Amino acid sequence: MSEQPIVVCSFGETRDGLPAGAEEVLHIGRGLAQTSGAPLLWVVLGPLPERAAETAGLFGVQSLHQIDDEKLKMNSSDAQVAALVAYGKAQVPKALLVHQTLEARSVAPRVAAQLGGAVVMNGISVSPIGENFEITASAYGGDTRAVYEVGPGPVLAFIPNAAIPEPTSADPVAAEPFTVDLSAVQERIEVIEPACFDGPRLDDAEIIVSGGRGLGSQDNYSLIEQLAEALGGIAGASRPLVDDGWVDSSHQVGLTGRITRPNLYVAIGISGASQHMAGCSAAKTIVAVNRDPEAAIFQHARFGIVGDALEIVPELIRAASAG
Amino acid sequence: MRIVVCVKEVLDPDAVNNYAVAGRLEIGADGKTLTQTAIPRLMNGYDEQAIEAALRLRDAGADFTLCVLSVGTDPDKLLKHAAALGAEELVSIQVDPSTLDPQATAKLLATQIEASGGAEVVFCGRQASDDDQGVVPVLIAEHLSMSVVTVAREIHIEDEALKITRATPEGDEVVRAACPAVVTITNELGEPRYPTASAKIKARRVKPTVVTPADLSLSADEIAPKVLLKQQFVPEVQGNCEFLEGDAAQVAGQLLEKLRAEGTLQ
Numbered sequence: 001m002s003e004q005p006i007v008v009c010s011f012g013e014t015r016d017g018l019p020a021g022a023e024e025v026l027h028i029g030r031g032l033a034q035t036s037g038a039p040l041l042w043v044v045l046g047p048l049p050e051r052a053a054e055t056a057g058l059f060g061v062q063s064l065h066q067i068d069d070e071k072l073k074m075n076s077s078d079a080q081v082a083a084l085v086a087y088g089k090a091q092v093p094k095a096l097l098v099h100q101t102l103e104a105r106s107v108a109p110r111v112a113a114q115l116g117g118a119v120v121m122n123g124i125s126v127s128p129i130g131e132n133f134e135i136t137a138s139a140y141g142g143d144t145r146a147v148y149e150v151g152p153g154p155v156l157a158f159i160p161n162a163a164i165p166e167p168t169s170a171d172p173v174a175a176e177p178f179t180v181d182l183s184a185v186q187e188r189i190e191v192i193e194p195a196c197f198d199g200p201r202l203d204d205a206e207i208i209v210s211g212g213r214g215l216g217s218q219d220n221y222s223l224i225e226q227l228a229e230a231l232g233g234i235a236g237a238s239r240p241l242v243d244d245g246w247v248d249s250s251h252q253v254g255l256t257g258r259i260t261r262p263n264l265y266v267a268i269g270i271s272g273a274s275q276h277m278a279g280c281s282a283a284k285t286i287v288a289v290n291r292d293p294e295a296a297i298f299q300h301a302r303f304g305i306v307g308d309a310l311e312i313v314p315e316l317i318r319a320a321s322a323g
Numbered sequence: 324m325r326i327v328v329c330v331k332e333v334l335d336p337d338a339v340n341n342y343a344v345a346g347r348l349e350i351g352a353d354g355k356t357l358t359q360t361a362i363p364r365l366m367n368g369y370d371e372q373a374i375e376a377a378l379r380l381r382d383a384g385a386d387f388t389l390c391v392l393s394v395g396t397d398p399d400k401l402l403k404h405a406a407a408l409g410a411e412e413l414v415s416i417q418v419d420p421s422t423l424d425p426q427a428t429a430k431l432l433a434t435q436i437e438a439s440g441g442a443e444v445v446f447c448g449r450q451a452s453d454d455d456q457g458v459v460p461v462l463i464a465e466h467l468s469m470s471v472v473t474v475a476r477e478i479h480i481e482d483e484a485l486k487i488t489r490a491t492p493e494g495d496e497v498v499r500a501a502c503p504a505v506v507t508i509t510n511e512l513g514e515p516r517y518p519t520a521s522a523k524i525k526a527r528r529v530k531p532t533v534v535t536p537a538d539l540s541l542s543a544d545e546i547a548p549k550v551l552l553k554q555q556f557v558p559e560v561q562g563n564c565e566f567l568e569g570d571a572a573q574v575a576g577q578l579l580e581k582l583r584a585e586g587t588l589q
Contacts, residue, residue, distance in 0.1 A: 078470075102491055106473050109425075109461040118426070118549035121456050139454050139555065141336060143343035144350075144357070146454065147554040154549075188470035189500050192486070195493035207588075231588065242511065249476075249490040249511055255455065256510065258492050264587050273340050285587045287578065288564070296344040299562040303581060305574045306566060315575035 005041040005062070006033040007093040011072070011080050012103045015204055017051035019044060021099025024160040026059035027167075028126060029097050033060070036128040038094050041065065043087055045080055046072040048175050056173035065178040071185055075194070079185045080107050085114045086180040093153065095126070095133055100157040108155045117153035122255075126156060141255055142274030142281075159259050160282055197250050200234050202258040207233025207266075208280070210253050211241060214269020214290060214309050218246040223313045224268060230320035236260070238270045254279035266316075269309040272297030289313070324387035326377045327442040328410070329432050329459070330370040331393065331420075332401055336452040338362040343557065354554045366401050369448025373508040374408055375515035376446050376478055381409065385480050388412060390442070392435060394428055395420050398531065407518030407526035414439070415531040416539075424548035425454075429462030431546060434539045437467060443502040444485065449474055449509045457507070464505035472500050476511040 008029040010019030026042065033040035039062040044052055048066050056064040067087065071079035080103070088096060088111065096111065098104045100121060112119035122137040124145065131152045138159065139146040150156075202208060209231060211224035221241070228235040236253040237246065253260055255278040265283035270276060272288070272295055280286065281300060288301035289312050298304045305312055334357060342348040342359055351358040377389055390412035391405035402413040416431050423431070436442050445464075450457030457473075464471035476495070477488040485504055489496045490511040500506075518526070536546055567574040567581075582588040 102474065105457055106461050106471055109458045110465050113426070113462055113465045118424070119458055120550055121458060134553070140334075140339050140343070141452065141455065143339050143348060143557070144555050145558050146552055147556070149551045149553050151549060188504075189472060189498050191496060191498050193495075193497035195489075195491045195496040197493040239510070243513075248494060250492055250494045252492075256449070264582065272344070274343055275340070285582070285585070287582075293566075298564045298566075299560045301564045303578055304564040304566045305578065307571060307574070311571045312575060315571040316578065318572075319575040319579040 003038055004092055004094045005039045006036065006095055006097065007088070007091060008040070008042045008097045009045070009084055010042070010099065011045035011084075011107070012074065012101055014049045015201070018049050018055055019052075019099070020101055020203065021158075021160055022055060023059070023164055025097050025099045025158055026055065026061065027164045028158055030060045032095065032097070032126055032128065036094060039063075041091065041093070043067060043084075043178065044175070045083055053172040053174055057170040058167035060170070061173050064173045064175045066175045067178050067180050069180065069182045071182045071187075075189070075191045076187060077103060077107050077189070078187045079182050081110045081114070082182055082185045083180045084111045087178060088115045095153065096155045098155065098157045100159050104157050108157045112155035115153060115155070117155055118150035119155045119157075120148055120150060121157045123156050123158040138255070138278055140274070142278035159278065160261060202234060202236050202251070202253060202260050205234045205260065205262050207231050207264045208236045208253070208260055208262045208283075209233055209266040209268065210236035210238060210270060210280070211268045211309075212238035212270030212276075213240050214271075216310065218244075220310060221246055223309070223317070227266070227268070227313055227317050227320065230317045231264070231266070233262070233264070238273075238276050267297050267301070268313060270297055271295050272300060324385070324443045325390060325440065326380070326387045326444045326446065327390045327392055327436050328370070328373045328377055328405070328446045329392050329463070330374070330401055330405065331367045331448075331451045332364050332395055332398065333367045333451055333453040335363045335365050336368070348557045350555050350557065355552055356555070366404060367448050367451045367453075369450060369452070369508055369510065371448075371515040372510065372512045373446040373448050374405060374410070376475065376506070376508045376512060378409060378516065380478060380480060383479070387443070390414065390439070392416065392432055394418055394423065394431055402531045403526045403529065404518065406529040407522040408516070409522075413529060413531035414534055416534050416536075418536060418546070422548070423546065424550040425456050425458040426462055426550070427546040427548050429459045429466060431536065431539065431541065432459070433463045433466035434541055435534060436463070438539060441503065445469070445503075445505040447505065447507050449507040460505050460507045467503070467505075469503045469505050470500050471505040471507070472498055473507045474509040475506050476509055478506065
């Protein structure tokens with residue numbers, strides 16, 4: 001039998017011609033395959049995203065497998081679990097790596113349970129120790145990092161938190177079909193009303209302007225929207241604003257919301273709690289506006305303005321519109 | 324009908340964050356545990372909301388027995404709080420939590436649920452605010468061959484099935500799940516209620532049923548952890564913030580100029 005592979009699994013949402021988070025996890029997978037001397041496989045469930053073959057080449061994927069089936073649509077977690085378990089049994093991977101979407105949060109533990117391996121979520125980095133793995137994961141909402149050791153064959157889910165180096169050029173890897181019989185799968189959860197978010201996504205945004213409790217009142221959130229528009233970006237929020245019902249949960253940046261990686265992240269009236277930073281620390285440039293010069297957000301920011309958001313933001317809108 | 328809610332004791336995440344933000348969060352000599360004894364221990368906030376989810380079903384007229392389960396060595400405070408809120412059955416599974424991983428915890432909880440007559444619905448918090456793993460509820464569902472619906476913000480019982488609104492990053496999604504099912508509760512559910520003073524006094528007399536792994540016929544092997552915590556550390560943040568000075572118009576102008584000069588803005 002050939003060398004046991006490191007397998008990257010992608011399923012569910014696609015963005016910009018690739019499964020969500022695919023590049024981040026392929027980057028981690030490539031590193032792990034190299035350090036553990038194993039081939040890197042990439043399995044994609046459902047229709048093949050248009051940039052998959054090219055991306056597989058860039059990240060040193062040896063084989064790109066596609067499991068396509070009518071049953072592998074969105075909201076098909078029972079079919080996704082069945083497909084990944086069948087694939088895992090056939091390939092006997094050293095480790096299965098996934099990007100941590102909300103779907104992955106329920107699919108990954110089930111796959112691990114059925115394959116008999118360990119499961120760890122919120123992964124940031126991983127390295128081999130003999131046949132085992134050491135995975136560093138975020139804990140306490142990002143306040144600490146926990147280092148776990150797991151045995152062979154784990155399912156590990158990663159949250160992106162750093163920029164990926166530009167991959168070198170390489171030939172595309174043609175996708176090969178991998179067939180799994182899913183005829184017996186019956187989804188147990190029926191979607192009555194799908195989520196219908198159709199605006200621009202925080203995950204894809206190059207520029208994000210987020211507001212927090214420092215705005216004082218719900219009415220002032222419109223300043224965040226105006227500044228986002230003036231900068232050509234989109235508006236986000238910290239969790240307290242979502243909990244208080246100022247904005248809906250699709251705006252939430254943070255560990256339990258969207259994990260973003262924009263070029264520019266402008267945090268207005270946000271203290272910089274770790275749980276929020278987990279959703280924006282991959283931003284290239286962070287700008288913070290806060291009344292409190294000791295606010296934690298300034299430890300993460302490239303540029304800081306100490307002052308009242310209600311005085312500063314209108315000036316920022318003016319300056320941005322003048323550009 | 325029987326509804327089971329699983330609850331975990333955690334260190335107060337706000338207190339942990341306050342220490343972290345002040346740069347004073349410390350890890351003990353074992354390299355794994357937080358040392359601050361001043362940090363209160365309390366019920367995981369999402370689990371408190373899981374109890375609240377069950378109580379809201381009761382408010383809406385659903386008739387069920389509410390059982391609250393916890394794994395740990397000292398769950399009295401948690402379980403009495405649950406009793407004061409209206410839980411009829413309290414079960415404490417006595418194991419040192421530091422010897423467990425999520426898979427072992429799920430095995431203990433699922434075995435107890437099954438051994439005590441099962442459940443139509445199991446509510447759990449979406450994740451514990453200490454390890455943030457969120458794996459236990461999904462594995463309980465897997466052990467009990469139940470379906471699992473995550474991040475619920477609103478739940479109704481309709482025709483003996485659950486109609487659940489999920490707070491997803493794409494906005495609200497409404498799903499139907501047949502019972503039995505495991506449902507995880509997210510913060511968007513809203514504030515949990517407080518027990519009344521008289522309910523608290525009554526709850527003092529309630530004794531939880533104490534169960535050990537041996538009572539559940541689980542061997543040490545069956546609850547051996549697969550995920551071992553080796554180390555915990557506080558990540559370093561590199562602060563290199565350049566503070567802009569001047570009045571509001573001046574700092575706004577400076578900022579835009581700098582962002583354009585760096586190419587961050589066109």
